[in-house]
Amino acid sequence: MKVTIDEERCDAHGVCVSACPEVFALDDDEDVVRVLDENPDESLRESLFKAVQGCPKAAITVEG
Numbered sequence: 432m433k434v435t436i437d438e439e440r441c442d443a444h445g446v447c448v449s450a451c452p453e454v455f456a457l458d459d460d461e462d463v464v465r466v467l468d469e470n471p472d473e474s475l476r477e478s479l480f481k482a483v484q485g486c487p488k489a490a491i492t493v494e495g
């Protein structure tokens with residue numbers, strides 16, 4: 432899987448960090464989420480899917 436973020440859309444509320452902390456991270460002083468792992472393991476597919484569905488800005492793309 433390949434994970435990308437649309438930085439123009441992301442408003443850093445961190446829903447994705449709660450859903451999948453293995454892949455997304457956000458510090459208090461950051462205004463765009465960080466992708467820790469752009470090619471996460473297959474075992475994270477379910478929590479990644481929750482992150483995609485939960486993102487209020489539709490900023491997350493998962494391919495593959």
Ligand code: SF4
Binds near residue numbers: 442445446447448487
């Ligand atoms: S849930 Fe979406 S808008 Fe919120 S921090 Fe994650 S990518 Fe950005």
